[in-house]
Amino acid sequence: MSWNARWKWSAGAVAGLAMALSLAVGPRRVEAGSKPDPKDLMDRSDKRHRIPGEHLRARMVLQNEGGDRRTLQYESWVVQDDEKGDKMRIEFSAPADVRGTVLLRVEDPDTKTDRQWLYLPAFHRTRRLGEADLGDRFVGSDIFFEDMKRRYVEDYSYKLVGEDTIDGKPCWVIESRPFSERVKRESPYGKARLWLRKDILFVVKSYQFDRQGRPLKEMRVKSLRRVAGRAWRADRVEIVDVQRHHRTVVVVERRDLPRSIPDELFSKHRLGSR
């Protein structure tokens, strides 16, 4: 029996990668010459790009510098609910050794902690998972558990460090550091530098540094599109771990925004069926 360690981390991880990495903001005009509050920008970014329900089909390509590659395909359902907490279900369909494996993550909004379960089809069994370290990697990728959790804006401090242009679009460059004691204690990151597009307030690039201040990961998003109302999503996210010279590419193949996703889908008791 192989309760695979690599599955332990971050149930919701990949499903919402494009979402989790997109801290975005609602519209507010910035007067000429004024300097916007970076925390306010991040707060509006977060609110603007939250979507009640989302269904994705995507693949995740894990790649090392030598060319060795592993491709995971999955389907995910995500609910973002401020009152009841976010929920995420990921069902892997390839390769064969993970086919049918289901990960479920349910957030408790009061404690900001997650409950996680894993369904292993080979054993027809659902197993509760212990809490993951926020620096653990999800399925051997470059995505940390920290990346997949909901990032509460108030848990970080922000500083506007300048402006830049990414793919011809002007961006604010904001530096964020862990602020709350919990995140300071648990986060694998010492700081992050975020490129927030001015027009849509979407993070299109980031540099992340480890707790010692060394460069750790670079993230870039591509194929941006507006999916609902004012919310945007990236259909391609590339994360490069510059320390271990490894890259993860998440490519969304299909994205639906169902009017409602049944609660049963996020029940531990229904992981063996859909």
Add this chain to the structure above:
Amino acid sequence: MAAGLVLAAALACPWSRASADALRTRLVVEEGSGGAATARVVARRFRQAVRATWGVSLVGDGAVADAELKVRVVRLRRRVRRFRLEVVFSSLGDASVRAAASVVMRRRRPSRIVAARLLRKLVRRFRRELARARRRWRPGTERGNGEPADEAAGEEGGAGDEQRGEEPEEVSEEVSSESGAEDFSSDWVEEEPEFAEVPDEEAKGDIERAWEVSIATEHYRYLEDPPALSMAVPPGALGADEPTPGRDSVEFMLEARLTAENAEGRARFSARRDFSMPERDRATFTEAYGEFRQGPVMVRGGFLIESWGTGTLWSPSDILNPIDLRDPLDPEKLGLWALRVGLLFGDLSISAYYLPVPAAHLLPPVAGIALDGTVQSPSRWVRGRLVAADADVMPRFVSGGAQLREPSLENTQAAARLAWSGKKTDLAVSYAYMFDPFSTPAATVLAAGPAPTLRIDFYRDRLHVVTAEMEGVVGRWRFEADAAAVFPMREKLSAASVAMGPDPEDPVPYLAAVVGGDWQSAQFGGDHSVHLYLDLVFVFGLDGDLPDDPIGKLRFPFRRTAMFRFEYDAGRDLRFGVDAVSALDGFDLLVRPKVRYRIADLIEVRAYGAWLTGGDDGFFGTFDDNSRAGVELKASY
């Protein structure tokens, strides 16, 4: 070790640099003394790619001719494989016939990707040459000094925005006029790693594929010869003079799944040939069911596999399905005809089961009982005697009745389950009214005196089973508790059988429980991690001692036992593990080392061993000559 089994592995891995990913593995397994199957795997994983060769050779002895089938797959390049199939018929009189075919297959790559890559290369080359030419002719510039500065500019710009229905930009003015003046990369890495391109086009395709094909071959050998059979049995008289040498199996599996919005159908088919244990041959559906869901209601019916319990290494609550126990070290859960209706109320789940067909475990075959009371069997997992070797008198054994449980209204089984998942803890209680999947032997003395006569009956008792489970997490620790209380109710055998003598003693109700947990380390060295498991097992009779006959040993192999598992994930493709099971009240030990290596996404190889030791009264000590080593190769698509 059985003659002809060679296992060699050489590992050289610079663990200190996870990014190097350099690993070279060579694994060769052969069975060369006229055996039935040969498997050969040679894999080398270099810094950049995997080079793998694997093959399977099957040998069969037929009445007319001996046949050998060889399959070999060689990875030539990244997308190119050579498949070689060879069939050899020999002993056709004085002749032998050999036919072989090879085919080189290349995984299709969309031509437009190839064309786009080629075009990009050409453009890059052209730009480079252009820049060199400019420098060459520019006054004061040295020839060929350095690379052009504008190379590959805008290379990554291919994936632009799709701003459908773009809304007006909300930000009217930039904050400062120093746009682009800052250097945000001063504290970033000087040289970023480079990777091969991942084209979007490759993503299209088979995520909705609802079928899977697997081929697996497993080969193991017992390391010692079994004990000699009773001399009271003429060779071949009971078919027990050729104990199995191990396992040489090839299995083909096909799984199909059909999913609709509120319904799902799934079927798994398995065709297996075991050259060493023909009784394991099968061509059957291992699972086939349909499911319908509407809101909180779920109905599933068909040939099901259900799993209850939280125990990781052994779960006493997992009682519904029959199990193939012919190899107790490798039990295999079997399907069961069932109808399940489930209701969901938030975190609470209620399920009811209707089980129309009583099912029985598959036990190691028994060929008979020798005149000295020794149980005879071709299986290496059946030992013992019904009478002590130094007994003064040798009774005569009479075969009694055996309860056969056919599907009928009278033999209906049912179960119910209540499960709840909380913030830190999951709980479940279940009840089942079912038949014992074991046949319980019972001896009745028909005639005492200097020439006693014993009647052996096999009962399939009705059971009331109550189970309770718990699992919870505290940080990285996970805890589990799992218990089942079993209350058998013995029904009389047929009137004719009962007429032969008084009823034997009633079976003993018992309680089986597991408590334990597991812990997983944080990842280190990239994606390395360690996972530890520990379970303590307690089984005891609630009204008397547990039976100690061969079936009793098989039913209760763990009575007061510690189970331990260690797993080390060395990167994403290699895993080492050791399982250990030890009695707490005596010397009785099982150790199972294992290594699993994923050659590619589709191919996995596993090497393992099992070492049993202990006293004669323990389970593993009784079978200490059943230690073994084996290898399994599995390819799935």
